[in-house]
Amino acid sequence: MTVLDGPNRELQKASGHRATFFSYLHEWVATSDHKKLGIMYVTSGLLFFLIGGLEASMMRWQLAWSGLEVVGPEEFNRLFTMHGTTMVFLVGMPILLGVANYLVPLMIGARDLAFPRLNAFGFWLFLFGGLLLYFSYFGAQGLYGMGSSPDVGWFAYAPLTERTFTRGHSTDYWILGIGISGFGSIATGINLITTIMTMRCPGMSLMKMPLFVWLMFIDAILIMIAMPPLTAAQVMLLFDRWLGAQFFDTGNGGSAVLWQNLFWFFGHPEVYILILPAFAYVSEIIPVFSRKVIFGYPLMVAATIAIGFISLGVWVHHMFALGLSPMVNAIFMGSTMLIAVPTGIKMFNWIATLYGGKLRFQTPMLFSMGFLTQFLLGGLTGIMLAVVPFDWQVSDSYFVVGHFHYVLFGGLVFSIFAAIYYWLPKVSGRMLSETIGKWHFWLLFIGFNLTFGPMHVSGMLGMPRRIYTYHPDRGWELWNLLSSIGVLFQIAGILFFAYNVINSVLRGKKAGDDPWDAWTLEWTTTSPPPEYNFSEIPTVHSRRPLWDQKHPEDPDWKYE
């Protein structure tokens, strides 16, 4: 065991070893500290978010008016493929895993995740998988000199992905890059489950865990169940393409529907894998900024478990337009509607938490309110899409694009910003600017709704997804123009955010240990926390241990 005593460390730092770029780089490359890995996950995710956002902006520029030629049809296909793949696998997943990495051990009073080195392995797999995917822009010429980045959509439907239709290696890069990232996600999922099950501090029974931890626990279980089918399907597809297997080759007895089933058995739980962390963030933020305990904790836990369970049985609603039997459609229509019940319970409980509270509309709360409203709208259009006849009418139209962006952007991304404004002071020890934060929120809120609201209209008017241009006589131009103008607001909002983060980290106001007067364990340690998190493992008696310390005359454990 190496002993790094305090003076030696300081000497190391002072002697210039620390000052070199490589020693600093080595510190991060070789780390197995959950906090550093969490920071790297989130930072990588945000960088990929910029790339994915750039791809989306180019698409919106192309579609702003009929007949534009900003990009050609082939490049447009690549853009929507890379945008979707990036946002789901390289933005949503790493950020949710990163935030969980950072916060779960702190919230349960542990010093690290159960398998720190596996944690590092998972992160590097994710990052290298993402880089491999983007290397396709340079390296995917392949044997036939065709193709660049993947262009088969983020869902990669068969038989389009067979070699007959996509020559070259672009699709292979999609398979391999996403497959490797998927292994990283599974590694982190294992880590989270084990950590939560075995490393909670004394007194923290399951029903005393913060809701954040509960949600990440169910999320990790979903990752474990949903990711392997995708990986298996990708291996089968690789066999199809290069070893002559015919799993999805419809011309030789394979089944395209099999791919759809395997993909969406991953794909729909994936939506919940992405949105459960959003629930987790707002479930922590709303009570603190309402100065109230979360309403209906046991029911929130039950609803989380129910969502996790039901989400595994709804995937066929992505395939309603396939021509399956009415019985199958009816069953999955029912299950899809059923999931609205636990989700509705959560929505009502958040509102009930707000009700009668002493609300503080600081930036994390504003983004949480944005989440509540926009996710609600996305959920309602989701129920509309669960109705099979309605789905038939708008399937593969911009209505669907509007719907899932209300869920994943209006829901997930807004909650991610809420989480960053809430927890970054703990991570960096510095506060973000409230004024710039509010500019960020309102610009993004306006831009988001201006972009994705009109998509419902253009979809109802019949505009299909994935078209790179359209005729001027369809009545879609106004709605597309509005959508594209909205992107400008969003870009402005993101610029405010980037400036705010950089400015805060460099010269922000010191945050202190507990800037929000919060109640969970991460706020009991310093900002930023030491490597070991807690010098003494805490003992808790309630779901709000910090409340108990602040109010010894009126502790929570009397009432739980």
Next chain:
Amino acid sequence: MSTEEFRPRTPEPPGIDLPAPTSSPFTCAFGVTLIAAGLVTQWVVTIIGAMLMLVGAIGWFREVHPDNREDRIPLEPDADPVAPRTQQVRRLMGQARHRQRVPAEIHPYSAGIWGGIIGGIVMAIVATIGSLIEHGSLWYACNILSATLLIGVETQTVEQLSQFNATSLIVGLLIQGIMSVFVGLIYGVTLPMIPRFPLLFAALFVPLVWSGLTWATISVINPALKTNIDWYWFIGAQVTFGIIAGLWIIRTEKIGTMQNWTYLERFGMESPGIRSQGGEDE
């Protein structure tokens, strides 16, 4: 026997042991990626990847066998101790217990039922007056109401709707009766939970929202009916119901919920030291 065994142990400096930094996971993951990358570039890349993965795996193995390689991290200054708040928790106004479930007191359900019945009767009177003034008929409003259930009524002319129809009367009374009791009950349960101005909520907010919803959806539910409804009288009747039912309920004395009762009290057990039923918190 070596002399080292006799060397007095130096006390370990205070600190906390954590896994030592290692680049093995990085190397291993990079190797895996290169193995995959070689499949779409050059086989040499796969070979290099396999070698790197092996190096990483061996390094990783040596990190954890025979013992976990750990570093002792020196203790840093602790977080500031959490000071108990001097400010007491604000209690809900007028309540002895601030953690009780709201509402702590409710109107009896019977108040809602009676409020609904009385409100429904007065509402029917107002609607009938409206019928008399607008159409010179006692039955017009009742016939319109029955059209929500009876097929064919909505296609009748104003003259036909002004005539007495026994079926319409029975159906109209049934609808009015059931809806009035139902809404009254909802008022009875809801009004104690309205923090301020419950009468305003009952008399204005709900009737206006209900009228708006009816106006917006009637063209879908029953298009022919839309033109036959006198909307001002409709709103007036709704508001009248809200005022009467709301007033009746609000004026009824509240009773405490059982949330702070013991199970024995809830079971109605009577023994020394147990409050009598319906009692307030001690």
